[in-house]
Amino acid sequence: MHIVAVGGSDAGISAALRAREVDPGTEVTVVAADAYPNFSICGIPYYVSGEVTHWRNLAHRTSADLEATGMRLRLDTTARHIDVSGHKLLVTGPDGTEELIGYDQLVIGTGAVPVRPPIAGLSELGPADGVHLLHSMDDTFAIMRTLEEDNPASAVIVGAGYIGLEMADALSVRGLAVTQIEQLPEVLPTVSTSLGALVHAELEDRGVNVLTGTAVKAISRAGNGEPARLRVDAVTADGQEVTRHASMVLVVTGVRPETALAAGAGASLGAGRAITVDRAMRTGIPDVYAAGDCVITHHRLLGETYLPLGTTAHKQGRVAGENAAGGRREFAGSLGTQVVKIFDHAAARTGLRHHEAVQAGYTPLTVASEADDHKAYYPGSHRIAMRWIGDRDTGLLLGVQLFGHKHAEIAKRIDIAATAIYNGMTIDAISDLDLSYTPPLGSPWDAIQAGAQAWMRQVPIS
Amino acid sequence: MHIVAVGGSDAGISAALRAREVDPGTEVTVVAADAYPNFSICGIPYYVSGEVTHWRNLAHRTSADLEATGMRLRLDTTARHIDVSGHKLLVTGPDGTEELIGYDQLVIGTGAVPVRPPIAGLSELGPADGVHLLHSMDDTFAIMRTLEEDNPASAVIVGAGYIGLEMADALSVRGLAVTQIEQLPEVLPTVSTSLGALVHAELEDRGVNVLTGTAVKAISRAGNGEPARLRVDAVTADGQEVTRHASMVLVVTGVRPETALAAGAGASLGAGRAITVDRAMRTGIPDVYAAGDCVITHHRLLGETYLPLGTTAHKQGRVAGENAAGGRREFAGSLGTQVVKIFDHAAARTGLRHHEAVQAGYTPLTVASEADDHKAYYPGSHRIAMRWIGDRDTGLLLGVQLFGHKHAEIAKRIDIAATAIYNGMTIDAISDLDLSYTPPLGSPWDAIQAGAQAWMRQVPIS
Numbered sequence: 001m002h003i004v005a006v007g008g009s010d011a012g013i014s015a016a017l018r019a020r021e022v023d024p025g026t027e028v029t030v031v032a033a034d035a036y037p038n039f040s041i042c043g044i045p046y047y048v049s050g051e052v053t054h055w056r057n058l059a060h061r062t063s064a065d066l067e068a069t070g071m072r073l074r075l076d077t078t079a080r081h082i083d084v085s086g087h088k089l090l091v092t093g094p095d096g097t098e099e100l101i102g103y104d105q106l107v108i109g110t111g112a113v114p115v116r117p118p119i120a121g122l123s124e125l126g127p128a129d130g131v132h133l134l135h136s137m138d139d140t141f142a143i144m145r146t147l148e149e150d151n152p153a154s155a156v157i158v159g160a161g162y163i164g165l166e167m168a169d170a171l172s173v174r175g176l177a178v179t180q181i182e183q184l185p186e187v188l189p190t191v192s193t194s195l196g197a198l199v200h201a202e203l204e205d206r207g208v209n210v211l212t213g214t215a216v217k218a219i220s221r222a223g224n225g226e227p228a229r230l231r232v233d234a235v236t237a238d239g240q241e242v243t244r245h246a247s248m249v250l251v252v253t254g255v256r257p258e259t260a261l262a263a264g265a266g267a268s269l270g271a272g273r274a275i276t277v278d279r280a281m282r283t284g285i286p287d288v289y290a291a292g293d294c295v296i297t298h299h300r301l302l303g304e305t306y307l308p309l310g311t312t313a314h315k316q317g318r319v320a321g322e323n324a325a326g327g328r329r330e331f332a333g334s335l336g337t338q339v340v341k342i343f344d345h346a347a348a349r350t351g352l353r354h355h356e357a358v359q360a361g362y363t364p365l366t367v368a369s370e371a372d373d374h375k376a377y378y379p380g381s382h383r384i385a386m387r388w389i390g391d392r393d394t395g396l397l398l399g400v401q402l403f404g405h406k407h408a409e410i411a412k413r414i415d416i417a418a419t420a421i422y423n424g425m426t427i428d429a430i431s432d433l434d435l436s437y438t439p440p441l442g443s444p445w446d447a448i449q450a451g452a453q454a455w456m457r458q459v460p461i462s
Numbered sequence: 463m464h465i466v467a468v469g470g471s472d473a474g475i476s477a478a479l480r481a482r483e484v485d486p487g488t489e490v491t492v493v494a495a496d497a498y499p500n501f502s503i504c505g506i507p508y509y510v511s512g513e514v515t516h517w518r519n520l521a522h523r524t525s526a527d528l529e530a531t532g533m534r535l536r537l538d539t540t541a542r543h544i545d546v547s548g549h550k551l552l553v554t555g556p557d558g559t560e561e562l563i564g565y566d567q568l569v570i571g572t573g574a575v576p577v578r579p580p581i582a583g584l585s586e587l588g589p590a591d592g593v594h595l596l597h598s599m600d601d602t603f604a605i606m607r608t609l610e611e612d613n614p615a616s617a618v619i620v621g622a623g624y625i626g627l628e629m630a631d632a633l634s635v636r637g638l639a640v641t642q643i644e645q646l647p648e649v650l651p652t653v654s655t656s657l658g659a660l661v662h663a664e665l666e667d668r669g670v671n672v673l674t675g676t677a678v679k680a681i682s683r684a685g686n687g688e689p690a691r692l693r694v695d696a697v698t699a700d701g702q703e704v705t706r707h708a709s710m711v712l713v714v715t716g717v718r719p720e721t722a723l724a725a726g727a728g729a730s731l732g733a734g735r736a737i738t739v740d741r742a743m744r745t746g747i748p749d750v751y752a753a754g755d756c757v758i759t760h761h762r763l764l765g766e767t768y769l770p771l772g773t774t775a776h777k778q779g780r781v782a783g784e785n786a787a788g789g790r791r792e793f794a795g796s797l798g799t800q801v802v803k804i805f806d807h808a809a810a811r812t813g814l815r816h817h818e819a820v821q822a823g824y825t826p827l828t829v830a831s832e833a834d835d836h837k838a839y840y841p842g843s844h845r846i847a848m849r850w851i852g853d854r855d856t857g858l859l860l861g862v863q864l865f866g867h868k869h870a871e872i873a874k875r876i877d878i879a880a881t882a883i884y885n886g887m888t889i890d891a892i893s894d895l896d897l898s899y900t901p902p903l904g905s906p907w908d909a910i911q912a913g914a915q916a917w918m919r920q921v922p923i924s
Contacts, residue, residue: 010906021919043901046840057839060906166900300896311899314906318893332894339898348898377519378508411903412874415910418896419878423885431780432794434762434880436801436810437773438628439505441873444472444522444776448877457483 001026003324004089004101006079006261007109008032009041010310011292014317015107016071019325026325028071029101031091033078036137038066042310044140049170082265084285105287105324108262109317112255112293112308120218122251130230130248131219134163152176152247156232158216159253160187162340167250168208169343179209179244181234186212190338191349191401192387194368198403199347206343213237219249255308257294270296272306279330281320289324291316300333301352301398302360307336337418339411346406348414351399351421354389362391364398369454371447373408375439382408386451388427392459395426416448427452463488465786466551466563468541468723469571470494471503472772473754476779477569478533481787488787490533491563493553495540498599500528504772506602511632544727546747567749567786570724571779574717574755574770582680584713592692592710593681596625614638614709618694620678621715622649624802629712630670631805641671641706643696648674652800653811653863654849660865661809668805675699681711717770719756732758734768741792743782751786753778762795763814763860764822769798799880801873808868810876813861813883816851824853826860831916833909835870837901844870848913850889854921857888878910889914
C-alpha cells in the first residue's frame with residue numbers, strides 16, 4: 001500500500017501522519033511544491049513582528065521529525081497531473097525533470113492561493129517595489145527583505161480580515177505607521193459589525209489608521225515630491241476619493257482554492273469553486289481524497305460552504321489519511337470557530353452570525369451583553385463583550401462572539417460555546433453546565449453563562 | 463405569594479433573585495443569620511492576602527443591590543424552627559426576640575459548617591490564641607485581627623484541600639512562613655495523586671513546607687523557650703512523630719452540611735448526612751425546598767453524593783427559587799468541576815477520578831500527557847499537564863484534570879471538558895470539536911484535543 005499526499009501544509013501532512021499512525025505498514029510519500037513542509041502559515045505575522053526570532057521556528061515539525069514517522073518527503077516537487085486509471089501522479093522535481101509516482105491512494109491537499117483583487121497596478125508592481133501578497137513562506141521572505149533592506153516607515157494594508165489585522169499588529173510592533181483599508185463597512189467581517197467596531201477601536205488606540213467602507217482602486221509608484229514611494233488611491237462608499245502614501249503595501253483580501261490538479265483529473269467543484277468532497281473526504285475520483293483549503297467545507301449548521309481554516313485542514317487531512325489507510329472516519333463538520341489576537345485583545349467567534357442564521361432558515365435573536373472574565377474584586381479583571389445568537393423558536397444556540405483582553409480566556413471561552421453548539425445545546429441549558437470557578441479565574445456563573453442568561457431574559461420563559 | 467429563603471449565601475440569595483426574576487409579583491424575604499448577605503466566601507483568601515483591599519468588596523452584590531430587586535432582607539436573624547402545617551418560620555431577630563414569619567414556599571439554604579477534626583486542644587484554643595477555623599466572614603475578621611494585631615511570622619495550615627492551598631498562597635503572599643500538613647498521601651486530594659504532586663512541588667518552590675501523609679494529633683500553647691507560641695504535634699503514616707511551631711494555626715479540613723432546621727421539620731438525610739432533595743430541589747416536606755451546601759448533590763455520573771461547591775449552590779438555589787415561584791426546572795447535576803489557583807499556577811478537574819470511575823461501574827483507563835497552551839514558537843507558552851480518564855469499553859469521557867500556569871487558560875479548558883462530559887461525548891469525538899486557533903492562544907489541535915488523542919493511542923482503534 002502506497003499513499004501519496006500532495007501538499008506539504010496542514011492537510012497533506014495531517015493525512016500522511018494519520019495514515020502512518022493507523023497503519024505503520026503503509027508506505028507514505030508527501031509531495032510538496034516548496035521546501036517548507038508542515039510550516040505554520042498562521043504564525044507568519046509573529047515572525048514578521050519579530051516575536052518569533054527565526055523562520056525555522058515556524059515549523060510544526062522539522063523534516064527530520066516528519067521522516068522519523070516513516071513518511072518520505074519529496075520537496076520542491078510540483079504535482080502536475082493525475083493518471084486516474086493508471087494510479088500515477090506526474091510530478092516535476094527540483095531539477096525540472098518529470099517523474100511518475102505510482103499510488104494506491106492519493107490525498108490532494110493543494111490548499112489555496114491569495115485572491116488578487118482588481119486593483120490597477122497590482123499586477124505590474126511586486127516585492128521589489130514594496131508591494132506584497134502574503135500566503136507562503138516565499139512571500140514571507142520577500143516581505144522580510146523589504147522590511148530589512150528598505151526599512152520602510154509606513155505601510156498600507158489592504159484588507160482587514162484575520163491576516164490583515166495580525167499584520168497591522170505585527171508591522172506596528174515593528175514600528176511602521178500602518179494604514180488599514182477595508183472595503184466592507186467594518187473590520188473583521190466574520191463577526192457582527194458592532195463587535196468589529198470594538199476591534200476597530202483597539203486598532204485606532206494602537207495608532208493604526210483605519211479606513212472602512214473604502215475600496216482600493218489603484219496602487220502606483222508615487223511621483224517626485226510625494227511623501228513615500230507608493231501611492232494608494234481608494235474611494236469611500238459615498239464616492240469620496242482617498243489617497244494614502246506608504247513605503248510598502250500589503251494586499252491580504254482572502255484566498256481561493258487551488259483546484260487545478262483535482263479538476264484536471266475530473267473532480268467536480270462546489271461551494272466557493274472548491275473541490276467537492278463527501279464527509280469521508282472522497283472526491284468521487286477512484287482512490288482520490290482531498291482535504292484542506294482546496295475543498296468545500298461541511299458546516300454543521302450551514303451545510304456545504306467554503307470556509308478555509310487551518311484547524312479544519314488538520315481535521316480533514318486526518319480523516320482523509322485515516323480513510324486512505326483503510327479506515328472509516330467522517331469529518332464531523334466545521335462551526336467556523338476562529339480567534340484572532342489584535343495587540344492586547346482577542347476577538348473570537350463560533351457558529352453563525354445573525355444574517356447567516358437567517359439564510360439557514362432560523363429565526364435568530366442576537367443579544368449583546370458584557371461580563372467580567374473573573375470576579376472584579378480580584379486584581380486584573382477584564383470585561384468581555386459578547387454577542388449571543390440563538391433561535392427564537394427552539395432556543396437553540398447558533399453562534400457566539402467574544403471580544404476582550406488577551407488574558408481573558410477568550411479563546412477557550414469561545415471553545416466552550418463551540419462544544420455546546422457541536423452538541424446541539426439550547427441557550428437555556430448553558431446555565432446547567434458545571435463550569436469551574438475560583439475568583440482569580442472566573443465567576444460562579446461564568447461569563448459564558450451570564451451571556452446565555454442575558455439572551456434568555458430577552459425571550460419569554462416558555 | 464410569599465417565598466422565604468433561609469440563608470444569605472449562594473443558595474438562598476440565588477433562590478430569592480430567581481424567584482423575583484421569574485415572577486416579579488412574588489414577595490420574597492431572605493432570612494440571614496449574619497450581616498453579610500451574598501458575600502463571596504470563595505474570595506476570602508484574596509482578602510486575607512491583601513489582594514482584595516476591603517472586605518466589603520467581597521460582596522457579589524450589596525444589600526442595597528439586593529433590595530433593589532424587590533427582595534426583603536432580614537439580617538442577623540436566625541431561623542429556629544419550621545411549623546410545616548402552619549407554614550410559619552420561627553426566627554430570632556438581632557435583638558433576641560422571637561418572631562413567626564409566614565410563608566407560602568420556603569427555601570432552606572443553611573449551608574455548611576467547618577468540620578472540627580479530632581485534634582487535642584482544638585476545642586480549648588481559639589482566635590485569641592491564634593487558632594482559627596475558616597468559613598464565615600466572622601472567621602475572616604478573627605483571622606485578620608490575628609494577622610494585624612499579633613503580626614505572626616509563621617503559620618501551620620492543617621488541611622491541603624482548595625481552601626488550605628489558597629490560604630497557603632495568601633499567607634505566603636503576606637510574608638508568613640507557612641507549613642501545610644495534610645493527612646492524605648498528597649495535597650489536593652480531588653485530583654490524581656500524580657497531579658497533586660505537581661501542586662505539591664509548586665508549594666515547595668514558593669517556600670511552603672509541605673508535610674503529606676501526616677495527621678495532626680494535638681495543638682497546644684508552646685512552653686517557654688519554644689520558637690513560637692503554638693505547637694502542633696503530628697504523626698506520619700509510618701508512625702514518626704513530627705512537631706512544628708507557629709504563631710498561628712489554621713484548621714481547614716472540610717465542611718459538613720448544616721441540617722438542623724430541615725431535620726427538625728422532618729426532612730430526611732442522605733449522602734454525607736445532607737438533606738435529601740429531588741432534582742427540583744424539593745425536600746419532600748410540603749412547600750419546602752432546600753439547596754446548596756446543606757443538601758445532597760446529584761452528580762451526572764455518580765448519582766447521589768455530597769459535593770458542596772459554590773457553583774452548585776448557585777445553580778441549585780436558582781432551581782429552587784424558580785420552582786418556589788411556580789416554575790418547573792430541574793438541577794441538571796454536578797460534574798464536580800473545580801479550579802484552584804496556587805501562586806502562579808492553576809489546577810482543575812472535572813468528572814471522575816480513576817477510583818470514582820471504578821466505583822461507578824466503569825472500566826476506566828487514565829492516561830497522562832502534556833501539551834503546550836499555545837504554539838511554543840510564540841513567546842510565553844506554558845506546558846499543561848493532563849490526566850484523561852475514559853471508559854475502555856465505551857470510549858466515554860469520564861474525567862479530565864489539568865495543571866499549568868495561571869495564564870494557560872486552564873480554567874476554561876477544563877470547562878471545555880466539562881461541556882463535553884455533560885453532553886456524553888466519547889474521547890474520540892473530542893478531536894471532532896471545532897475549537898479556535900491562533901498561535902498566541904492555542905494550537906491547531908488544542909491541548910484538550912492533544913490529551914484526547916494521547917488517550918486514544920492507548921486503546922486499540924475499533
